[in-house]
Amino acid sequence: MxxxxxxxxxxxxxxxxxxxxxxxxxxxxxxxxxxxxxxxxxxxxxxxxxxxxxxxxxxxxxxxxxxxxxxxxxxxxxxxxxxxxxxxxxxxxxxxxxxxxxxxxxxxxxxxxxxxxxxxxxxxxxxxxxxxxxxxxxxxVKKEDIEEAISVIEALDINNNECLEVANEIARGDHIPVIYGAAPFKTVAYRWKMQFNENAKVLAYPASFPELNHSDTMALAKTYRKDNLYFIVFGSRTGKISKRISVTARITNSKFRIVDPKGKSDFARMFHIFHYGDYVSYHLSAIRNVDPKDIALIEELKKNLK
Amino acid sequence: MxxxxxxxxxxxxxxxxxxxxxxxxxxxxxxxxxxxxxxxxxxxxxxxxxxxxxxxxxxxxxxxxxxxxxxxxxxxxxxxxxxxxxxxxxxxxxxxxxxxxxxxxxxxxxxxxxxxxxxxxxxxxxxxxxxxxxxxxxxxVKKEDIEEAISVIEALDINNNECLEVANEIARGDHIPVIYGAAPFKTVAYRWKMQFNENAKVLAYPASFPELNHSDTMALAKTYRKDNLYFIVFGSRTGKISKRISVTARITNSKFRIVDPKGKSDFARMFHIFHYGDYVSYHLSAIRNVDPKDIALIEELKKNLK
Missing domain, CATH: 3.40.50.10490 (Glucose-6-phosphate isomerase like protein; domain 1)
Incomplete structure (x- = not known):
C-alpha cells in the first residue's frame, strides 16, 4: 500500500x-x-x-x-x-x-x-x-465527537495544501522542526515529532505550554541556531494559553507558525492537528526524496540487539 | 550569591x-x-x-x-x-x-x-x-545512598574540568545540545535541558532510550543539521540499554558524548549526572558571556500575563 x-x-x-x-x-x-x-x-x-x-x-x-x-x-x-x-x-x-x-x-x-x-x-x-x-x-469520548473527528479528517484528506506549505517552509531552510503543544494536545506535539522522524527522516523536538515558559523562554531570545529551527505552535482556545503563545513570541522575537485546530470538540480538534502533522511529514518526505516507509535502521537495530 | x-x-x-x-x-x-x-x-x-x-x-x-x-x-x-x-x-x-x-x-x-x-x-x-x-x-531512598550522593557531588565540586570540556565542545560549534537518558535518569536529561535553557540561554532537547529507538533512530542517519547538534548520552549499566546506545551510534553514524554516572546506588549516580549538567551549563554561560541568573524575560512574560 x-x-x-x-x-x-x-x-x-x-x-x-x-x-x-x-x-x-x-x-x-x-x-x-x-x-x-x-x-x-x-x-x-x-x-x-x-x-x-x-x-x-x-x-x-x-x-x-x-x-x-x-x-x-x-x-x-x-x-x-x-x-x-x-x-x-x-x-x-x-x-x-x-x-x-x-x-x-x-x-x-x-x-x-x-x-x-x-x-x-x-x-x-x-x-x-x-x-x-x-x-x-x-x-x-462521546459518539458525536468521534463522528466530528471523522469529518474533520475527511476534510483534510481532500485539502491539505496548507500542510504542503508548512513542509516547503521547513525544507527551504533545512530546518529542524520544534513543536509546541498544550493540553489536551501534548501528545500530538510528540506525534508530529515521531512523524518527522520516521516519515521525513528529520529530527524534531516537542515541548508544551505552560511548562516551556519556565525553561525554553529564556533560551528563545539568545540561543544558538534559532534560524535553523522552525517553530510550529498549536493554537489554543484556552485564554491563558493563547496569551502565553502570543506574549512568548513577542518578547523573545520568535516566529511561530500557528497551526489552528479545527472542530468543536477537543477530540476532533486533536485529530485535526494529528492528521495535519501526518501530511506535513508526508509532504516533507516527498520533498526530501526519502521513503516514508523505510525503517531499515530500526530493523537493523533490532537484529543487532539479539 | x-x-x-x-x-x-x-x-x-x-x-x-x-x-x-x-x-x-x-x-x-x-x-x-x-x-x-x-x-x-x-x-x-x-x-x-x-x-x-x-x-x-x-x-x-x-x-x-x-x-x-x-x-x-x-x-x-x-x-x-x-x-x-x-x-x-x-x-x-x-x-x-x-x-x-x-x-x-x-x-x-x-x-x-x-x-x-x-x-x-x-x-x-x-x-x-x-x-x-x-x-x-x-x-x-536509603540513608547510605543519600550519603553516597553527597560524596559524589562533593567530588564534582572540586573537579569539574570534564564539564568544562563538554561546554567548550558545545560552544565551539554553536551546537544545540540533545540529551539522551534512560530510566531512572530520564528526568536528569530534562534537567540538563532546563539548565541549558536558563543558565546558558541555549535551546536543548531531551529524549530517552529505549523509546527513541522507535522514533529518532531513523532520523539520526539522514536528518537536516546533524552537525549543528551535540549529542550527550548518559551511560547505562543496564546491558540492554548500553547495547542500544552503542548500536544506535554505530548504525546511524552518530557521535555520542557519553557521560558516565559515577556511584554505586542509582540515587548517587543520578545526582552525579544531575550536578555534572549544572556545571556544563554554568561553564557554557561563562563562555557565552551570558548571566545564568538573568530571568528577565520570564519576569516580563509574567507581567504581560496579568
Whole structure:
C-alpha cells in the first residue's frame, strides 16, 4: 500500500467498534507500548483522567501494579521486546492483562486480545485501531465527537495544501522542526515529532505550554541556531494559553507558525492537528526524496540487539 | 550569591531532614510544580513507584483526584499561578494538600507547609530542598545512598574540568545540545535541558532510550543539521540499554558524548549526572558571556500575563 493510502485509513479506524474489557474493581491503568504503538495510550491518557494512567514506554512497570491494575499491552507486530517485558511483569504482579495488535507473541499473554486488521502497514499508521478499543472500553469520548473527528479528517484528506506549505517552509531552510503543544494536545506535539522522524527522516523536538515558559523562554531570545529551527505552535482556545503563545513570541522575537485546530470538540480538534502533522511529514518526505516507509535502521537495530 | 555558590548548595540540601506528612489511606500522589520547582517531583516519580504519581506541570489536575490523594504543591516563590491553580483544584476535590517552598501565597492552602530556606536563589538551585521532604516522607531512598550522593557531588565540586570540556565542545560549534537518558535518569536529561535553557540561554532537547529507538533512530542517519547538534548520552549499566546506545551510534553514524554516572546506588549516580549538567551549563554561560541568573524575560512574560 502506498504510504499516503495508509494515512487515509485513519478516518475509517475511528469507526472501529472493538473494545477492551474493563473488569470490575480496577483502580488504575498501565498502558505499555513503544513508538508508533505507544501513541494511542498517550492520547488516551490525555482524554481519560478518571483513573490513574501510567504510560510504560520502557521495559519496566511501576511497583504498585497489582490485581487491581488493568495493563494494556499495545504492539502492532506483537513482538516488541519492551512491551512483552512490561506485559510479563504485569502478569507476575497479578494485573488484568489485555493485548492489542495484529498478533505475534504478545497475543498469548492477555486474558483478552483485541485483534486489529493486519494490513501490513506501519504501526504509526494504525493509531485509530489501537486507540478506539481503549476509548470504547472506557466510554471516554462521546459518539458525536468521534463522528466530528471523522469529518474533520475527511476534510483534510481532500485539502491539505496548507500542510504542503508548512513542509516547503521547513525544507527551504533545512530546518529542524520544534513543536509546541498544550493540553489536551501534548501528545500530538510528540506525534508530529515521531512523524518527522520516521516519515521525513528529520529530527524534531516537542515541548508544551505552560511548562516551556519556565525553561525554553529564556533560551528563545539568545540561543544558538534559532534560524535553523522552525517553530510550529498549536493554537489554543484556552485564554491563558493563547496569551502565553502570543506574549512568548513577542518578547523573545520568535516566529511561530500557528497551526489552528479545527472542530468543536477537543477530540476532533486533536485529530485535526494529528492528521495535519501526518501530511506535513508526508509532504516533507516527498520533498526530501526519502521513503516514508523505510525503517531499515530500526530493523537493523533490532537484529543487532539479539 | 554568585551563581556558582548556588550550585554548591546542593550537597547540603540533601541533608535537609524536613518531611511531608503522609496521612493514612492515601492511594495516589499528585505533585504540582513548574520548571525549576517541578524537577523535584519528576525525580521523585522515578525513584518512588509504590503508588501512582501524577506530575502536574500545568493548571489542571486529573478527574480522579479525591480524598485519597496526597497533593503536593511545590513552588519556590509560592506564587506560581499554575501550581496555585492545581492546589486549589485539589482542595475542591478533597485531596490532602501539602505545600513546599519559601512562602508566598501557596503557603496558606496546605494542611502542612514545608518551609525551605529562603536564600533568594533560583528555584532550580533549590532542587535538594524541594526533593528531600518527599524522599523523607516516603522513605523512598536509603540513608547510605543519600550519603553516597553527597560524596559524589562533593567530588564534582572540586573537579569539574570534564564539564568544562563538554561546554567548550558545545560552544565551539554553536551546537544545540540533545540529551539522551534512560530510566531512572530520564528526568536528569530534562534537567540538563532546563539548565541549558536558563543558565546558558541555549535551546536543548531531551529524549530517552529505549523509546527513541522507535522514533529518532531513523532520523539520526539522514536528518537536516546533524552537525549543528551535540549529542550527550548518559551511560547505562543496564546491558540492554548500553547495547542500544552503542548500536544506535554505530548504525546511524552518530557521535555520542557519553557521560558516565559515577556511584554505586542509582540515587548517587543520578545526582552525579544531575550536578555534572549544572556545571556544563554554568561553564557554557561563562563562555557565552551570558548571566545564568538573568530571568528577565520570564519576569516580563509574567507581567504581560496579568
Amino acid at each position: 502506498e504510504f499516503i493510502e495508509e494515512l487515509k485509513l485513519l478516518k475509517e479506524q475511528l469507526r472501529f467498534t472493538e473494545k477492551i474489557d474493563v473488569p470490575e474493581g480496577i483502580d488504575n491503568i498501565v498502558i505499555a507500548g513503544m513508538g508508533g504503538s505507544g501513541i494511542a495510550g498517550k492520547i488516551f491518557s490525555e482524554f481519560y483522567t478518571k483513573l490513574p494512567v501510567y504510560i510504560a514506554d520502557d521495559y519496566n512497570i511501576p511497583d504498585y501494579v497489582s490485581k487491581t491494575t488493568l495493563l494494556v499491552g499495545m504492539s502492532y507486530s506483537g513482538n516488541t521486546e519492551e512491551t512483552i517485558s512490561a506485559v510479563k511483569q504485569g502478569i507476575e504482579k497479578g494485573a488484568y492483562v489485555v493485548t492489542v495488535g495484529t498478533g505475534g507473541e504478545i497475543k498469548k499473554y492477555g486474558k483478552q486480545h483485541v485483534q486489529i486488521p493486519d494490513m501490513g502497514i506501519q504501526p504509526r499508521s494504525a493509531t485509530g485501531w489501537m486507540l478506539m478499543p481503549l476509548i470504547n472500553g472506557f466510554g471516554a | 554568585e551563581f556558582i555558590e548556588e550550585l554548591k548548595l546542593l550537597k547540603e540540601q540533601l541533608r535537609f531532614t524536613e518531611k511531608i506528612d503522609v496521612p493514612e489511606g492515601i492511594d495516589n500522589i499528585v505533585i504540582a510544580g513548574m520548571g525549576g520547582s517541578g524537577i523535584a517531583g519528576k525525580i521523585f516519580s522515578e525513584f518512588y513507584t509504590k503508588l501512582p504519581v501524577y506530575i502536574a506541570d500545568d493548571y489542571n489536575i486529573p478527574d480522579y483526584v479525591s480524598k485519597t490523594t496526597l497533593l503536593v504543591g511545590m513552588s519556590y516563590s509560592g506564587n506560581t499561578e499554575e501550581t496555585i491553580s492545581a492546589v486549589k483544584q485539589g482542595i475542591e476535590k478533597g485531596a490532602y494538600v501539602v505545600t513546599v517552598g519559601t512562602g508566598g501565597e501557596i503557603k496558606k492552602y496546605g494542611k502542612q507547609h514545608v518551609q525551605i530556606p529562603d536564600m533568594g536563589i533560583q528555584p532550580r538551585s533549590a532542587t535538594g530542598w524541594m526533593l528531600m521532604p518527599l524522599i523523607n516522607g516516603f522513605g523512598a
